Amino acid sequence: MTRAELYDLVWSKPMTEIARQYGIRDQHVAQACDAYDIARPRAGHWQRVEHGKSVETAALDNKNHSPETIIVIEPAPGKPGGLQRGDYGDAAKRCAA
Template structure:
């Protein structure tokens, strides 16, 4: 999706819903937003909207990235915090050096 599409998506529904929709983790969505300077809703944003309270939605800042920039969010391989077979060999090489 484009940077502008991700911005619209992030401000239209909670990241947990976005993550579920695309089969990724909400942290991956947050990391993509941070990497491409897309402002994210602050904590409590969706609750305030639900109760009809005013919320501020900042404009997409296009100083460093174009709105047409393509963003690909891919899930990390394996599970976070889990041992991966290649990790042992890499760690062993670092210790030997």
């Protein structure tokens, strides 16, 4: 998925739900966010949302990476999960386990 798509995803639902949806660990989602300068919701964000309280959403910083940069999260060879970095242009890559 693109950086912009991952940004939208992490601000739309908790990372544990994202990880479960894609069959990966939430730590790998967090690593991808950190590697590509995607701000994540702070601790307590989803509890505040659940209780109808106001929350702040950080903007996507495009200083170091383009919003169209493709991010692939998949298990590294010989490891139970990992992050592969790269800009694959128009390739239709999706998160995979």
